[in-house]
Amino acid sequence: MTTTDDRPTTTSPSRSAAPGAKGRRPWGRPALYTGYGQDMALLNTGAKKAALGVLMVLALLLPFVLEDDLLRLLATGAVLAIGAIGLNLVTGYAGQVSLGHAFFLGIGAYTAAVVSGETGDEDLYGFGITFLPVWLLAGGAMAALVGLVVSPLASRLRGLYLAIVTLGLVFLGEHVFREWDAVTGGVGVGRPAADPVLFGVDLSRSTASFSADQQLYLLMTGLLVLFALLGRNIARSAIGRSFAAVRDRDIAAEVTGVDVRKAKRLAFVISGFYAGCAGALLYSISGYLDPSSFGLLVSVQFVAMVLIGGVATISGSIMGAYFIAILPRLTRELPEYLPFLSSSATEFPNVFQVETLLYGLLIVAFLIFEPRGLFGVWVRARNYWKSWPFSY
Amino acid sequence: MTHATTENVLEVSDVTLRFKGVTAINGVSFTVGQQELFAVIGPNGAGKTSIFNVLSGVYRPQEGSVRFRGEDVLGQRPHVLAGKGLARTFQNIELFENLTVVDNLMLGRAHQVSYGVFSAAAWFGKARRSELRDRAAVEDIVDFLELAPYRRMPVGLLPYGVQKRVELGRALAMEPTLLLLDEPVAGMNLEETEDMARFILDIRDELAISMVMVEHDMGLVMDLADRIMVVDFGVPITTGVPAEVQRNPDVVKAYLGEDHDTGGRRKKNAAEPVPTGGDQ
Numbered sequence: 157m158t159t160t161d162d163r164p165t166t167t168s169p170s171r172s173a174a175p176g177a178k179g180r181r182p183w184g185r186p187a188l189y190t191g192y193g194q195d196m197a198l199l200n201t202g203a204k205k206a207a208l209g210v211l212m213v214l215a216l217l218l219p220f221v222l223e224d225d226l227l228r229l230l231a232t233g234a235v236l237a238i239g240a241i242g243l244n245l246v247t248g249y250a251g252q253v254s255l256g257h258a259f260f261l262g263i264g265a266y267t268a269a270v271v272s273g274e275t276g277d278e279d280l281y282g283f284g285i286t287f288l289p290v291w292l293l294a295g296g297a298m299a300a301l302v303g304l305v306v307s308p309l310a311s312r313l314r315g316l317y318l319a320i321v322t323l324g325l326v327f328l329g330e331h332v333f334r335e336w337d338a339v340t341g342g343v344g345v346g347r348p349a350a351d352p353v354l355f356g357v358d359l360s361r362s363t364a365s366f367s368a369d370q371q372l373y374l375l376m377t378g379l380l381v382l383f384a385l386l387g388r389n390i391a392r393s394a395i396g397r398s399f400a401a402v403r404d405r406d407i408a409a410e411v412t413g414v415d416v417r418k419a420k421r422l423a424f425v426i427s428g429f430y431a432g433c434a435g436a437l438l439y440s441i442s443g444y445l446d447p448s449s450f451g452l453l454v455s456v457q458f459v460a461m462v463l464i465g466g467v468a469t470i471s472g473s474i475m476g477a478y479f480i481a482i483l484p485r486l487t488r489e490l491p492e493y494l495p496f497l498s499s500s501a502t503e504f505p506n507v508f509q510v511e512t513l514l515y516g517l518l519i520v521a522f523l524i525f526e527p528r529g530l531f532g533v534w535v536r537a538r539n540y541w542k543s544w545p546f547s548y
Numbered sequence: 549m550t551h552a553t554t555e556n557v558l559e560v561s562d563v564t565l566r567f568k569g570v571t572a573i574n575g576v577s578f579t580v581g582q583q584e585l586f587a588v589i590g591p592n593g594a595g596k597t598s599i600f601n602v603l604s605g606v607y608r609p610q611e612g613s614v615r616f617r618g619e620d621v622l623g624q625r626p627h628v629l630a631g632k633g634l635a636r637t638f639q640n641i642e643l644f645e646n647l648t649v650v651d652n653l654m655l656g657r658a659h660q661v662s663y664g665v666f667s668a669a670a671w672f673g674k675a676r677r678s679e680l681r682d683r684a685a686v687e688d689i690v691d692f693l694e695l696a697p698y699r700r701m702p703v704g705l706l707p708y709g710v711q712k713r714v715e716l717g718r719a720l721a722m723e724p725t726l727l728l729l730d731e732p733v734a735g736m737n738l739e740e741t742e743d744m745a746r747f748i749l750d751i752r753d754e755l756a757i758s759m760v761m762v763e764h765d766m767g768l769v770m771d772l773a774d775r776i777m778v779v780d781f782g783v784p785i786t787t788g789v790p791a792e793v794q795r796n797p798d799v800v801k802a803y804l805g806e807d808h809d810t811g812g813r814r815k816k817n818a819a820e821p822v823p824t825g826g827d828q
Binding site for chain 1 (some may be wrong): 554586604605606625626627630631635636638642643644645646647651654655656658659661663665669675677678679680682683684687718722754760
């Protein structure tokens with residue numbers, strides 16, 4: 157059934173079963189590996205291929221089923237997932253706790269906004285290059301560069317100390333964003349974010365056949381698939397292994413031949429790149445960028461995504477990001493069912509307080525009950541059905 | 549069966565390592581020939597593991613020199629030494645416990661990885677070829693150490709004896725010239741010890757890798773080692789073939805203590821050199 161190899165398996169079963177016949181499965185044995193390539197493939201089982209196929213079809217059908225505001229929410233979720241993958245690479249895989257993710261997000265967002273911004277404005281820098289790949293890569297590259305500059309901190313500090321220092325980055329960033337009016341527009345004024353223009357089409361404006369939100373949803377989801385694939389490849393390569401080695405035992409890693417400083421540097425650079433790209437994309441959805449949007453809470457939200465989704469998993473980062481993206485929307489619905497909750501920010505108790513409370517509660521609950529996060533829940537469910545009707 | 553050749557794999561001369569007032573190693577010298585199994589024994593706290601940490605580049609001694617394959621390697625960082633063919637295992641297992649057995653072994657080949665981020669992210673060309681090649685090499689070691697049933701298990705979940713074997717496997721995956729084994733059979737039962745002894749002999753005779761071994765199991769050391777160095781309080785007492793070492797009165801003294809010395813050896817000042825007999 158799953159002879160997805162590019163070569164059709166026309167040879168007779170007995171002949172092709174010879175060991176070392178790379179990439180050729182005997183007929184009727186879909187689960188038999190005949191080469192390490194098959195074993196190490198990303199989708200190495202039929203179930204994984206089928207599941208991914210179903211997910212893809214679902215993702216493509218959604219824009220024609222859901223309302224625009226929900227699509228916008230999912231587009232935001234996809235962008236957050238890119239950022240969460242970035243944080244998971246440095247914190248989950250490489251074990252370098254970073255609370256400075258909001259800072260990298262901000263750098264990406266402003267770099268993209270400057271690259272894409274209108275030229276000729278005296279008070280606001282802009283280069284007028286609105287082509288999406290250009291400003292996206294510029295945002296990512298700038299944040300990666302800052303990650304490179306920051307990374308020596310990680311080779312000097314670890315654990316809580318590193319967390320505190322990266323926390324400092326957020327405050328540093330907030331100050332710069334607030335004061336550097338020529339780039340950020342200043343507090344309360346802000347500036348337009350990067351325009352998602354692809355081959356002459358501004359995707360943030362509705363066209364004849366698609367609404368703006370449908371286009372943004374498809375764009376962001378597509379980019380998420382790309383970034384997730386790249387992230388997963390990095391994670392399963394020697395680079396990802398060296399991250400995990402540094403996280404688990406740095407001295408043993410060094411003796412085994414891993415350049416620990418280089419691994420930490422690389423982790424911050426890659427994480428910075430992901431955060432920068434996420435920052436650049438995030439505000440192109442709303443189209444507007446305010447200097448106060450890169451505070452500590454944003455960093456905490458990303459940490460929550462990683463912890464709730466699953467530490468050191470790419471799919472967990474994605475689940476966590478969608479979860480956090482959809483959470484406010486769900487709490488907004490609460491007053492309907494819980495009449496004592498108010499939907500106005502001035503009254504007590506209100507939904508915004510519940511939302512903040514939920515971040516904390518969920519982090520605590522997941523850490524205590526399922527440290528592997530949503531990914532762990534998924535693994536448990538899978539194992540249950542794998543061994544059904546037995547319990548082990 | 550010492551395979552004495554003209555070129556020694558390792559030459560350690562007059563290495564002294566101090567931590568503030570404590571002298572952990574004091575004037576240690578020894579050589580390891582090609583395909584030789586050299587054992588370092590001594591009572592607890594004698595400085596055996598400190599010697600290993602100097603050899604693998606974790607500690608930097610104040611005096612002396614370490615020549616590995618003819619090159620002075622003192623002060624080089626551990627991962628650089630690893631790339632030059634120096635591998636080690638640890639007394640207390642230092643595996644990456646969240647990773648599978650295969651991934652741990654793959655990490656042993658970290659210094660041979662030459663592809664970059666972009667190739668890795670695309671999983672194309674160099675990265676893919678390199679990964680497949682490393683995997684095949686790792687599977688050979690899995691076969692050699694009989695680890696096949698545990699391949700996909702996270703190392704943290706494996707029994708202790710198997711973890712020790714995985715650690716040996718990770719060191720072998722580095723394709724070393726010299727292998728440092730820090731108490732390879734500590735805490736193992738008889739069967740596991742026998743298995744490990746077999747693997748160690750196979751590594752010497754089939755893979756032709758020189759080894760330095762620290763071990764407390766005297767039976768194992770006397771049976772396996774080509775030559776033995778005894779250290780006490782960081783000072784080498786004697787070096788020789790097992791039969792010589794066993795008969796050396798200073799060695800007996802270091803292990804069993806002197807009856808006429810009221811305080812026994814533990815009360816002696818660590819900095820004061822222990823009387824040496826057959827020092828090289």
